[in-house]
Amino acid sequence: MASTKIYLLDLKDRGLAISSIGHIQTKAEAKALITNILQGRNNKTKKKTLPLSTSSFFSTLFSKSQKHLHNAFKVIDPPFHSSVDSCPAFGGNFAPVEELEPTDCEVIMGELPLTFNGVYIRNGPNDAQNQPGHLLDLFFGDGMLHSLQLSNGHARYCSRYVKTYKYMIERDAGSPLFPSASSLYKIVDLLRFLMAILTGHLDPMKGSGVANTSLAFFANKLVALCEYDLPYAINLTENGDIETLGRWEFDGKPKLLANMTAHPKVDSETKETFAFRWSLIFPHLTFFRFDENGIKQKEVPIFSIKQPSFFHDFAITKRFAIFHETQLVVSPMKVMMGRGKLVDYQPGKTPRIGVIPRNSLNDSEMKWFEIQGFNTIHILNAWENGDDEIVVLAPNIASFYNAFDENVEIKLEKVTINMKTKNVSRNILSPRNLDFGSINPCYVGKETRFTYLGVNTEASMKMSGVVKIDLKMGGEVGRRFYGLGCFGGEPLFVRRNPEDTMSDEDDGYLVSYVHNEQTNESKFLVMDAQSPELDIVAMVKLPRRVPYGFHGLFLAKDQIPNYSIFPVNELKCNT
């Protein structure tokens, strides 16, 4: 072991002091030094090896050290890697907020339509254990749900953490226990995590996810999702509150590294739900579906994917599931060695789209089509054009090397693939940078004329406005910008009348939380999706700042599940 210089970062009394306390050359010296610090005997001249067994050492260190952990475990702590430091930080309107109980809101412009009854909920990261020295980027912040209950023209806001296993045990410990995937090179974070497992304080079988990415409604359950854990079932109470029912173990029993995409697709006609899970371990992608009764069907491993490519989203058509392998590969070793981000751009790799019959029992019928320079995070929709053509609608990230940074270039594209001739044609539908789009949910897997996207002019997740794209007209037919210093998120399309199956595709509202960075106030906007200026139908003043976030969902009043008729154990939830 090479000589390692040791620093002590002392966080007592909210102060912060860094001091060099010597060098170590052996593992025994490292053990002795940590133990001395925990016992308040920092003496750099002593190099005595303590006679501790490994298990008692870890147990003593963990169980006695909760108050001292943040002092002691800052010992071997390299500076943040510059590539990770550039991730959006929890600052400005990304900063976490406290939970807020259901609170009535004032409608300050227009009127909430009396028929607009239900709940809008948006997910997002809200770092519950944000402490100096513990690096966390936005993608790994604890999920917080921000809901707005809409009832007969009135609005009631509520925000609650998703009570994931990670959130609960870190809350009880009063400190972070799970390492952020973007800071795997931080020995301190890894040590803390391993010690928590070794001492029985943490059970990795219960999941490590933050459930911060999206919400979905299927199998008569409302769930909060992130792609490296199972869904968490959520209950909405009559008074507008949000409760976490628990982790939904849809495989029946806990499995290590069980997970599911945050973007499942529900076929509104067949009521089937399609999903996948991604894995670092081969097979890297596994496709599965739930039948109309919410029963999971046989898994289909996709063996033709040879690298742990990054899969965030996918699409379905009437007959097929569409996967997109981009030039992004997940590389935890690169992070651990302090040489890059978790998701690594590989310019030598060719992006491709894979098409598999959606009721396949194996991947033998999967076909791949190479598409140069086509890299997406989200796929808005896909559909079939006759027997041979597949159409994919997605924002393409033209400059993938800075996909998660400022000045990113994302152009909405329509890609048409002839599966017989393998001919691919591509059309860019807008010169703007667009992402976080939505469509009428009844058109999932069907030919779509309209889509609505956030205009991305700064960091990802901060949208300066919203545009409406008409594929028939070939471009933008509606727009609204929120004003100087004002940013929204995903513009979610909500049907005006969920029971009217004959209504026009764009007959509905666009909704989003919008934050004014100059006044530090947040509002909820309801816009008319059919008007060229996306007119404001109603504006609701929210009781406090709502941080920027990821994806949302609207549940009409009669869609909200009544969990009182489902005993929690029937949900197979594990709290």
Ligand SMILES: [Fe+2]
């Ligand atoms: Fe997403």
